[in-house]
Structures are given as structure tokens and as C-alpha cells.
Amino acid sequence: MAPAEQGATRYARVVVDSRLPQLDRVFEYRVPPAMEGVAPGVRVRVPLRGDRLADGWVLDVADERAWEGEVADVERVVSPVPVLQPEVWALARAVADRAAGGASDVLRLAIPGRQARVEKAWLARGAAEPAPLPALADDAEAVLPGLVEARRRVALECAGGVAPVAAAEGEAWVGRWAVALAALARQALERGEQAILVVPDHREQRQLRLALEAAVGADRVVELDARQPNPDRYRGFLRCVGQEPVAVIGPRSAVYAPAARLGLLVVWEDGDPLLAEPLAPWVHARDAALVRQAQSGCALVLAGHARSTDAERLVELGFLEHELLGRHRVRVLPTAMTDDGRRIPTQAFAALRDALAERPVLVQVGRPGHAPGLRCGGCGARGRCQACGGPLGRRTRQAPPSCRLCGRIAAAWRCPTCRATALVEVGRGSSRIAEELGRALPGVPVVVADGEHERLSLDARPRIVVATRGAEPIAEGGYGAVVLLDGDALLAREGLRVAEEAVRQWATARALAAEGAPVVLAGVAGPIAAALTGTTTVPFARAELAERRALRFPPAVRAATVTGLPDAVAEALEALAAIPHVDVLGPVPVVPGPGAAPTASAAHSERAIVRFGYAEGAELAGAARGRVLAAASRPRKPGAQVRLRIRLDDPEPFDGL
Template sequence: MSVARVVVESRLPQLDRLFDFRADDDVVPGVRVRVPFGGRMLPGFVVETAAESDFGGELHRVERMLSPVPVLRPEVWALARAVADRAAGSAVDVLRVAIPGRQARPETAWLQREAVVPAPPEPGESILPGLVERRGRIALRSEPGVVAVAAEPGGDASATRWVGRWAVELAGLARDALARGEQAILVVPDHREQRQLVAALQAVVGDRVVELDARQSNPDRYRAFLRAIDGGPIAIVGPRSAVYAPAASLGLLAVWEDGDPLHDEPLSPYATTRDVALVRQQQSGCALVLAGHARSTEVQRLVELGFLEPVVRGRPPRTLPTALQDGQAGRIPAIAFQVAKEAIADGPVLVQVARPGHAPALACARCGERARCRRCQGPLRRARADASPSCAWCGAVHAAWACSSCGGRALVELGRGSVRTADELGRAFPNVPVVVADGQHERLEVDDRPMLVVATRGAEPVAAGGYRAVLLLDGERILARESLRVAEDAVRAWSTARALARDDASIVLTGAVGRIATAMTARDPAAFAAAELADRRALRFPPAVRVASVVGGPDEVERVVRAVGDIGATDALGPVDVGDGAVRSMVRFDYGAGVDVAHALRAEIVRAATQSRSRVAKGAPVRVHVDDHEPFEGI
């Protein structure tokens, strides 16, 4: 009989610690268990075992071991605890993201397997020799362009798949780690990049690739997770949750496009992929690569601190902003049409637009009032020219719409989405195929035949041999969005689309002027990121400082802000009314005060959760979101 220290799966913040239970000797660290707690049974994970307990009372007994598989690895627990502490959150909330649910059949097969650790791959020519060995930390601006890799390693030598050169770069660095008998974790924003990276990896390390993806079926994801537990020289690839993958001998941790919003975790404690990667690198000492075609302001800050070494590979094609062309007007100026006309004879041309659908917004034809949903007040749009208006937020269809201001029933279209743009280009280029790629029309690849590919940001397919020209439309619409990160997001999206072009392609950018146009023409996103960061530093906006939003009843929010204010190196913005009797204050604090601020916030969360029901009823419950940038979206 031993003592099992268990973290229970509970959302109550006061239970975010280890509890001791008596357990049989076969209950080992990492297994799932069920334990008696407060008159009911709760699931949990055994974090560690010991011969004795410091608890003075009588210990309850582990009711049941749910599985003999040690799914919670020591390195994952250490990471979850550190990430939660940094964000004033609960470790068990991190574990819900990190560890997939148990699946009986894959688990049974895994327990009955004959464990075979794959041999390391043969070393190859490295793009950055010695990086993995010396455990370097770099901010990599990847080489633009696309290359062909073997579609079926070991199969038909003529079968190829086109991927971004960035994928080949990261695959080569992963091979460097695997050749040392270590693991590599590579995290991407979504399945489009994942597909490219997996193809590039398989071309150099064969079947030593494990995909961890929420798009997988539950059994497939659990099966992949168990393979990761086996360890050995493997490359683990996936979106943001893959950063928590079990890897006891981690040699490389790479994040592609860390500034992409898809790296933001929507669940508490809301840790981004980049922040988790930084914590994991500090714990494991692995090599760290934050790569992209542009540079986020967060990465720029780390470069300026000397924590990351900047590495630049290659230069993108020259970009022509139409604001510099006298006499050009309209959404697609004459110079852009001319570029497309000349390039289309040789192969595909990419046209990037701001919005999907036919008309991204509608208004009353009589009074001009924006058309909104009767159910949720979201903006109405039209997916196709012959489609009824539908809500962009909840999807409700409004076939019999009437204006709430004047009663008018006629609508006018505001703006052009991907479908409408494709229709117009189809008429302008009558003998050229037009392909739409957006959230409703997914295309991952196109061949090298002449065609126009109209795509929204982030949905651009890879073209065989690279696009012969790229038209970046709607710059003024993209930059009109009220957000602290609007310019940063635009440069990243435009740089990523530009990187899909052939080396000698023409790139045309419409509707951008000033610093952002200079950043694209100078082909120096680092200088742009430095200027953006300097502006944030002058205003004490993130990432120059960290922020935490505190939402709840006025009295509770005031108490939390006051408790944090006693620390020093902090200041507060607000409170502002957010509805339903709640207010929000923003606490800004220096990075050096992060540990103390997170500790104070967590103490206030626990205090609010454990106070009497009668007191809680007087105001909204307190919610804290550390590193919350959403309130800055209206700036």
C-alpha cells in the first residue's frame, strides 16, 4: 500500500492542488483514477506516489484505477503546472487540452503491443548546422517559395506534392533532432499547414511522424497520443494542443506563424502556443524555433532582449503597392489587371480578398441602415448572388427581411466577397478557369495550369511550381478594422500569400500606404515589427507589457484590482460596463511582476469561489483572463 498524490478533475479553483489517497502498489504515476471527494466520485490523475503522507487525518482510498496506462507524463505535468501558474489558472484545465479522452480499443491494442522504438534516421545536410545540438533559440524568417517533395516516400518516385519551402526547412531541423535519438514537436496554426509539414517530414524521416489533431477521430487521436508516449526518435505535428505532447527527450520545439490567431487557446487559462513553447523550452532546454514569413511583435521583443537570435533565409519577390501608381483607382486597378493578364498565360494567379461569400455586408436600399439579424443583431450577408440574406454570426436566414428603421425591404450589397470577386474576374477573363478557396470552398492544392485562384486570407492553396503572380486586394478594408494588431495581422497574411509565389513572380498590393506599404516593398518585416513594438512600448500596450482582464461585479473587481495594485509595477484601466451588472478592468503589469501578479489574481479567484453563496449573489462572479488582448480589438 502506498500514497497516491492526485490532481482531481474539478473546475473549482480551490481544488487546484494535489490530494493524498491510499492506493494499491499497482497505482503508478500518470494513470487515471477515480477517487472519493466531497461525497461523490471524481476522476483524476496520479501525479506522484510516496511511502507516507504529510496529511494528519485518515486518508481515503483510491476507489478505482481507470486505466493502467500512464498518460500523464512527468514533463507534461510540469508544463501544465507552470502554464497554469503563469496565467492564474488551474492545471487540470491545461490537462484537458493536453491529454485526449481514453479510448478502450486503441488502449487495449497498445497494452498488447510489442514495443519497438524506431531507429533514428540517417543525418542529412542541415539548413542550420548545430542548432539542435547547441540548443539554439532562433526567430526564423523562412525562405519563401514552394518545392516538390515525394508524395509517397518509398513508393512511386515520380509522385510529388508541392509544399512551402518553410515546411522543408522545419522538416530538416526535425530530422536533426531525430538523428540524435530525440523527439521534435512542430506546431502549426491549422490543417493546411499541417498537411504540408507532414509531407515534408515523411520525405526525410519516413514513418517517424505522429499527428495529433482535434480533427482526427477520437480513437485515432488517442492512438497517436499513445504512440507519442512510446517516445523514441519521432516528429510530433499538430495544431496548438500538440505543444503539450508527451516528449521526454525533446530536442526541438518549432512553432510556425506564432502570431496567427489560431494559436490562441479559447479555453481557460487561454495560453497561446508561443507562451507554452517558451515555458517548455525553459523546462526542457530544447532548441526553439519561432518561424514565419513575418515577425510578430512578441517575437520582436524577444529578439531585442537577446533571447532569440534572428535568422533570415531568402527574400520574397518584389511587391508593388498600387498607392504609388498615379491615376490608378478602383478595387482592382489597371496595373493589377495587366500583371494578371501577363502572368495567367504561364500558370495560376492568386487573388487574395478580405471576405468570403458574395456580399460580406448588406444595407437597406431606402435609408442605408446596415441590415442586421433579428435573432442576435449580427450583420447580414449574402453567400451567393441568388442566396437569401443570412447572419454572419448565427447563420439565421432572413428571406423576408425588413428594415427595422424604415420598413424597407430592398437590400444593397456592401463590398465584394470571394464569390462575387470570382464572378467578376470570370467575366473579365472569359476563357480562364476561376477557383474559389475560402471557408466554404476548401482547396489545399491547385496544379500549374492557367487559372485564377480567388482566396481569403489563410485559405490560399499551394500551386504547383508557385503562383506566377499574386494580387493582394482590399488592403483598405483589411486595415479599416479597429484592432491593436490590424497592421501586424495584415503584414503576416500578405507575407504568407506572397511566399506562395514563384521567385520571379509579380506581387501587387492594393489599398495600403505608409509604414505598412513600406514594410511590404522593403521586404523587411523585422523593421516593421520593431516600429510596431516601439509604438506599443510608448503606450504601454501589449506585448510591451502584460495585461489581465478582470470581469465581475463592481465591488469584486475593485477588490481584485486593489489587491494586485499593492504589488507595484502595475496600473489599471477601467472599470467599464460590460452588461448584466458586470464591469471589466484591465490590469497592466511589467513582465518582471508576472509571478506576483498571477499569484495575487489566483488568490482572489480562490477567495471569491470559496465565499458564501449570499455574498456571491450580490454581483457577477469574478473571471480573470491573463494576457487578454480582446479589449484592445476596439482600439
Template sequence: MPPVEPTIARVILDTPLPQLDRLLDYRIPAGMEGVVPGVRVSVPLRTANRMTQGFVVELATQQEHPGPLSDLEAVVSSAEVLRPEVWRLVRAVADRAAGSAIDVLRLAIPKRQVRVEKAWLAARAAGRAEPPPLEREAPVVPGYATGEVDALLAGGRAALEVDPGVERAGEVWVGRWALALAALAARTVTRGASAILVAPDHRDIRQLEAALGELLPADRIVRFDAGQPDADRYRGMLRAMGEEPVVVLGGRSAVYAPASRLGLLAVWNDGDPLLAEPLTPYVHARDAALIRQEQQGGALVFAGHTRTTEVERLAELGWLSRLAPERPRRARVVSTANAAGAPDDAHARIPGIAWREAAAAVATGPVLVQVARPGYSPGLRCAECGTAARCRRCGGPLRQQRAGGAPSCLWCGVEETHWRCTECGSSRLTRVGAGSTRTAEELGRAFPGARVVVADGERRVLEVDERPALVVATRGAEPVAAGGYRAVLLLDGERMVARETLRIAEDCLRWWSDAAALAADGAPVMLVGVGGRLATALSTGNVGAFARAELADRRALGFPPAARVATLEGLPDAVAAARRALPPEAAVLAERVADGRARAIIRFDYAHGAEVARAVRGEIVRQAATRRKPIPGAARPGRAPLPLRARFDDPEPFDEL
């Protein structure tokens, strides 16, 4: 008996409506060709009397909807851009965060680029879309035992410790971490599987790309990054869909790149906030990577100069192993809070010992000076009463971008040329602290004739040569120096740790460790003004012990990642209804009602996460479906916000403790 041809297409619609976040059945008209899973289609919305697009997820011979079905309108493109492994990941990620699958799909599938897609389809039809077979020996991962590496690539999961320092990759100097991850990825590809490397920003991606270029041909390296032009990003997604193994590298959205045979998924520096998705459903790349590895198998690696409490929790549970270099290197760190010096060094921004190290090092090569803030003066106060200067328009803090310049608002950017203190009426301002510009100016006077380079958000510097220079950089903007920095000065430590957030200790250790890793082997790293557990962790390199201590403190308080949290926000009655729908295992930590909007913070164990997410999602769908429709002919003020919104694993309640 011949097989029955499918007549039903199940489609996920490209719509923000929560009540339509499910597969809908459409009838395939007789004679319509090219309806296969993964293609874009155009379908009618019966209730709205309009057309919308979606993706075919699966085909069936029997409908699930009991009523009459609408016909598919058209096949928009024959490219099967929604791969099965991507759909499974997207659905699971959305369900975990009580979100819509289409919101995650927008991260995985860029906006269609017709010209790029047509060229790819033509090349595939001509047999030119796939790269030639790769005939190379599997590279050795420098610094790690081959047996441990092979065990990891056989499907293991590891928290990977990496060596500090920089080395040359072709014409580019890169961190040793990039060489290690590139070798892991290349070793995976030579074994016939694809690899995905996820990194926070363009600086990290550039280093990975340079390191991979020494190990693999260019047609095996695929960029899939939100920072690319739309055409390049779409082209990268299409290239990753092929059968031949490739290495996909990019930012947080790269975790959703297509790869049917996934052999390695590695996330670099998962503590960096750039890996947290700022759009709904706000899923961190680390969580998406965990779900994908469970679904597809392959190796999973979280690598960094430090270890987050989330990764340490998984390691303590035995879900992740700890993999370290055979002979680990360690930066030579000195904390000036513990170093002997002159009495007047106690309150100096750059103590004498740091001055001497910088003066000796700048004669031989570049010296890195890390500061907390960009601009000239990151803070301003009233010179009479000491009240912090705030913007009259939005209330944001005022700062001074350059010497002699007018104060401007950090939030809205508007210059405040006629500021007066709200407490005493004075118009006199005094500076608080020194940003990158002012620090560079002061160092230029202290070291006449020395080259001074500023790298911050306004001045993008990716690398510096080996000539003597003072490089003043804000945290995260440090360029890579040829041969490594001859000395590293970590300033403003007291100001950094003074911020009262849950993750501030983790963040500071990560900022300082990443900067220290740019030093040449044996070069001094001076941590100014900070002692205690943070300084000990940085100087000894024992980041595991620090992460364990942090995690123990979180467990005692019941804070993430020892438990999960979610924020419910919306109309007061909507939030109250969502609270009533929660299972009894979810506890309400705090609730607030202001200006007609309510907000509740709930806490629950990981074991109850799926149950809590289903309850919250069900309430979101119910309330969205029962919203009152606008009166025909009445003025529409715009799209009204949803009555209820949810954000799982929300860090905001702990940003200001």
C-alpha cells in the same frame, strides 16, 4: 535497511472546482497494484459523497494532510499517460495564467479510448510498441549554414526567417518553410532526441507531414492534433510517449505532447489567432512553448514569413537570436498605390497594371486573387439613407451569400427575407464590397473561358494544378499551386487595414506575406490600394524593421507586448475584492459595471506577472470556496457561474480601439 514502500498517492482531480486545484493525498490500500505516477485512478470525494477520476502525480511515504485519508478506489488504467515533463509544463502554464491545471491537462491528454489503449498496452508487453532504431544521416537544412543550425540544435533559441516560394515534396507541393522545419526536425531525431512542430491549421500540418515524409519513415512521424478523430489523437499521444525519438506535429495542443527527450520545439506562424487557446485558461501556444523550453531545454524556434511583436521583443532582449537564410529570396512585390497608372485607376478595385499582370500570367498557369471576405456581398446598407443593415434578432450585420439570394445574418445565420430600415423604413438594399463569390463571378466575365476556382470557408481547396486558372481565395484559405502562382493579386487592402484593432498592421502583413510566398520565383505580387510602411515592409521583405517599429509604438502607449494585461470579470463585489488583492505594481486601465456584472482591465510588467497571477488565483479560490451552497430541496436553476473569472494576456480589450 530495505526502502520504505510508498503508501500515499498524490492525485490531481478531474474537477472544475478551483479550490481542488492542488495535489490531494489518498491512501493506497493494501494489495492494490499498479499505482504509479501517471496512471488514471478513481477516488472518492468525501464532501460530495461521490466518485471522480484523477491522475497520480507522485507517490510518498508520509502524508501532508493532517486528517484521516480516504483510500484510492481503483486504478482505471495501467497506462502512465501523465508524463512528468507534461505535468511540470501544465502546472507552470496554469500558474502563469491563474488557471486550473486540469483545464490545461484536458488539452494534453485526450479523452480515454479504451480499445486503442488496450492495443497499445498489448503491443508494449510484446515489445512491439517502439519503432526500430533509426539509421540515417542527419539531413542538411536547405538554405542555412550548417554551423548555425548545429548551434541552434545544441539548445539555442531563434526567430527563424524563411524563404518564400514552393517546392515539391514527393507528390505534394509545399512551402519552403515546411522543408526547412522538417529538415530541422529530422536532424534532431537522427541525433537521438524528439521534436515537436506546432502549426496553426490543417493546411500547414499537411505541408509539414509531406515534407517530413521525404526525410523520415512513417513510424517516426506522429500526428497529435485536435482536428483528428478521438481515437487517432489518443493513439498519437501514446506513440509519442515511447523512448525512441519521434517528430510530433499538430495544432496548438501539440505543444503539450509527451516527449521526455525534447530536442526541438518549433512554432510556425505564431501570429495566427488559431494558436491562441479559446478555452480557459486561454494560454497561447507561444507562451506554453517558452515555458516548456525553459523547463526541458532543447532548441526553440519561432518561424514565419513575418515576425510578431512578441517574438521581436524577445529578440531585442537577447533571449532569441535571429537566424536568416544564407542567400535569402524575396518576392517581387509591387504596390499599386505607388505605381504609375491611368487617372481612373485611383478608385478601381483592380487597377490597370494589375489587370495586365493577371491577363499575362493566367495564360501560362494559375493566378491567385486574395480577397477580404467570403460570400457574394460582405456588407449591405439601406439604399435610401445608407444605414448599415442589421439582423432584427441578434443585431448582427447582414450579408449576401450569392447573387439574388436573400440577406442572412453573419452572426446567427438566419435569413432576413422581410428587412426594413430602422431609420427610414425603406426595404431597398444596396451592396457594399465584393466577397469571394462575387469576385469570382466578375473575373469569370472579364476572362471568358478561364477556369475560376473559389477557396474560402465553405469551399475547402488545398491545392491546384499547374493549368491556367484564376484562384479566388479569402485570407488564410489560399491553396498551394503546383510550381507556384504565376501572379498574385492582393485585393481589398484598404478594407483590411481599416479595421481598428491593435494588431491589424501585423495581421495584414502576415496575410499578404503568406499569400505572396505562394508565388513562383520571380512572379509578380500586386498589392492593391495600400502604400506607406506596410507596403514598404512587404516589398522589401524587411519584416524585422516593421516589427521593431510596431513594438516601439506599443511601448510608447504601454500596450502589449510591451506590458502584460489581464481582464477580471464577474460580480461587482468579486471584482472589487480581486482589485484590492492585487499588488501595487498592477494598474487598473479601465473598469465597467453593467447588467450586474463588472469588468476590470489591469496592466503590469512581466517581472510582476507571477505575483499578480498568485493574487488573482488566490481570490478566485477564496470566492469559489465561500459560495453559498444550494438549499436542500430547493430548485436548482443550473450551475451558477463563478463569482470571478480572469483572463491573462487577453486580446479582446484591444480588438476594437
């Protein structure tokens, strides 16, 4: 080939969208001379082997080739929009390497599917001039001044309370935490930078959206949520691709939103399990935020009503600064166990009755439905579904028993042990407690808020609101009283983070109370109750972290699970155990979960737990990725069991502690 012709040839480096670990690398393709639009970030179709085509994203284009072997041609350009921004690729690669996973798995979370009509309209519109920021209200206070400018890293504990904000439909009430975070986002936008705010679910997202619209204007707020229609989500994503200073809000995947000039990154309630990604490589939003802050140098805030042990570890290391925001004066009243362990304490009932003269009251319960559990009336064994083995329950008083997992009605249930057919109710769900309160306080409206009866907000009229944890609506002006039931049942569960999660859920409900209102914690005493009665939950988080350090449990150390066929597990453990400061627990045979039918593959699987320090994380992740690649390269019959799976920072083994 003549030198002039070589200079006219271009080569594209492409990352392929594939779940196969052996394809987690950068491929090089030749750009045909007649093909236009091949540029960094665009989507392309490329050949892999034979006639097989795959989607991919272009990382960069060069005039010289790096691969000496045969190079195939790019098949076609799918879209001219640079959806893969450089900062997102750097984040995806770093996050995947930390978790011993594939970068394309992360990019699949970060980049939504293409919508051709939305894309065409975006290209035709071009860059828009950002709308001016609205004027702040006279009573708006500066929150953590200098945080964005100084690029501070803060663990922010919000005291609680609710506040009104101006909304399109009129005045709306949100948590004070949302107003504070919106003020921080405004600081970033005033500097011409972007802000990303990550929340656990749509309830917090709604509050934050209302607060942001009041602080920076609706035109400056972008939502990225899988609950949105695909065109709306892609439209919001394209707004982030540009340089426009916007505030991006959404659940855990929003941490990967494009933001070339990122000034602020916030993770609200970083201890919430909903922020843990259920898809490979299973990276928690908090961990991705820490990686992104290190790359961009932006201000970082891990905020919540209660301090997580993960955030406390970073504070003790000096990586985060401790900040307590605001004061929320409520009277927290822990109570001893009641007579039968179920009824509402006399103190709580009196607080409800007194508060109902002026305001609504909140009763937080543990389970939805009428009877969360059923047991055999003959032998007392737990009632289980005859189809899937799941627990039986009753949604309403008149409803027939049904499985809480598969929903199948247990019409002809018979106990497999004693052959009895009668079922006895165990526990009380939200609808049953609502019925009992309605009979005890006749004439008072009773509202149920749970997974089946969603309510996001309500006015200040007196009423009783019975809500499951996490489903509590926002009341105008706050609740006149809050009663936290089923605390003993919540703490009776097995799991490493049971106490931490209980404190977080109770602190969230406490934050909804009006100033000076009573908060009754039923059936709980000791250090856990003290964590809720104090002005801060930091002492509780510090004590929890110290106990886990002594036991070498997360987050004091990191942990990985190694699961697969015995020979593959043994080879992986031999490689990982050679790393200093690593200890191995197991391996043990894999036991199917409750109600799961045993399979041939599970009967031959083993699992081990590998514990290691944060300093050894990079070395262990590299070794783990190497073993996964080696196991994947061996021939496997279609449908056969995966030989080896390694998951870093896996919380599942510690749920039963």
C-alpha cells in the same frame, strides 16, 4: 497500527480533473492493499465529498503520508498506462501558475480521452524498434546546422517560395518553410530525441506532414489534432508516451505533447490568432513553448514569413537570435487607391493577364460569399438579423439575404428605422470577384477557395484562383502573379494588431508566388507597404514594438482583465494595485457585444484592465489566483453569475483600439 502494517500501506498523490479553482491542488489518497496498478501517471477514480467521484491522475506514490487528517481510498484504477508524464505535469503546473489558472484545465488540453481498444492494442504491442531514417535527397541542404546540438533559441524569418517533396501519392508541393523545419526535426531525431512542431491550422499541418514524411519517414511522424477521430488521436498520443524518437506535429495543444527527451520545439507563425487558446486558462502556444523550453533546455524556434512583435521583443532582449532563411525574389508593387476603392487596379489586371499565359494566378480577397454586407436601401443603415442582431450578407447572387452569424434567412426583412424593405449590396466577396474576373477574361477557368470551397493544392495549369486570406492553395511551382485586394478595408478595422496581422497575411500570400513573379498590393501605401516590399519585415515589427512601448500596450507589457460583480472587482483591484509597477484602467460597466441581448448579470458587471511588467508577472498571477479563490469560496446560487474572473494576457480589450 503496527509498524509492519504501516510499511505495507501506500499513499497516492493525485491531481483531480475539475474546473473548480478551489480543487486546484494535490490530494492524498490511501491505496487499498489489494489494489494493483497505482503508479505515477495513471488515471484513477477518487472520492471527493460524500458519494461524489472524480477522475484524476496519480503524480507519485509514497510509503508515508503527508496529510495528517482523514485519508480516503482510491476508488479504482481506470487505466494502467502512465498518460501523465512528469514533463507534462511540470509544464501544466508552470503554465497554469503563470496564467493564474488551474493545472487540470491545461491537462485537459494535453491528455486526450481514453480509448480502451486502442490502449489494449498499444499495451499488447509493446515497445517498437524505430525505423531507420530515410536517405536525404542529393539537393537537401543543412538548415541552421548546430541548432539542436547547441540548444539555440532562434526567431526564424522564412523568405518564402514552394518546393517539391516526395510523397506516397507522388510528388507534392509545399512551402519551403516546411522543408526547412523538417530538416531541423531530422537533426533532433538523429540524436535520438523528439521534436514538437506547432502550426496554426490543418493547412500548414498538411504541408509540414508531407515535408516530414520525406525527411524522416512516415513511421516517425505523429499527428495530434482534435480534427482526427478520437482513436487516431489517442493512438498518436500513446506513441509520444514512450521514448521513441518521433516528430510530433499539430495545432496549439500539441505544445503539451509528452516528450521526455525533447530536442526541438518549433512554433510556426507565432503571431497567428489561431495559436491563442480560447479555453481557460487561455494560454498562447508561444507562451507555453517558452515555458517548456526553459524547463527542458531544448532548441526553440519561433518561425514565420513575417516577424511578430512578440518575437521581436524577445530578440531585442537577447533571448532569441535573429535568423533569415533563404531568399525569395519577387516584385512587390504597391498601388495607390483605385478610382472607386473597389476595382482591380490596371497594373494588377495587366500582371494577371500576362502571367496566365503559363501559370495560375492568385487573387487574395477579404471576405467570402457574393456580398459580405447589406444595407438598407432607404436610410443606409446596416442590415442586421432580426433574431440575433448579426450582419446580413448574400452568399451568391441568387441566394436570399441571410445572417452571417446564425445563418437565418431574412425573408421578410424590414428596416427598424425607416421601415423600408429593400437591401443594397455593400462590398464584394470571393464569389462576386470570381464572377467579375470570369467576365473580364473569358475562357480562363476561375476557382474559388474559401471556407465553403476548400482547396489545399492545385496543378500548374493556367487559371485564376480567388481565395480568402488563409485559404490560399499551394500551386505547383508557385503562382505566376499574386494580387492582394481589399488592403484598405483590412487596415480600416479597429484593433491593436491590425497592421501586424495584415503584414503577416500578405507575407504568407507573397510566399506562394513563383520566383520573380509580380505581387501587387492594391490600395495600400506608406510604411505598411514598405514592410512587404523589403527583404525582411523586422524593421516594421521593431517600429510597431517601439510605438507600443511608448503607449504601454502589449507585448511591451502584459495585461489582465478583471471582470465580475462590482464588490469582487474592487477587492481584486485593491490587491493587484498594491504590486509595484502596476496600473489600472477602469473599472467600467460591461457592455454586451454587437447583436447580444442585454442580460441582468451583464448589467451589474464591471471590467478593469490591469497592466504590469513581465518581472511582476509571477507576483500578480499569485495575487490574482488568491482573489479568484476567495470569490469562488463564497456561496452562490445555482446558475448565478460568477463573482470574479481574471484573465491574464487577454487580447480582447485591445481589439477595438
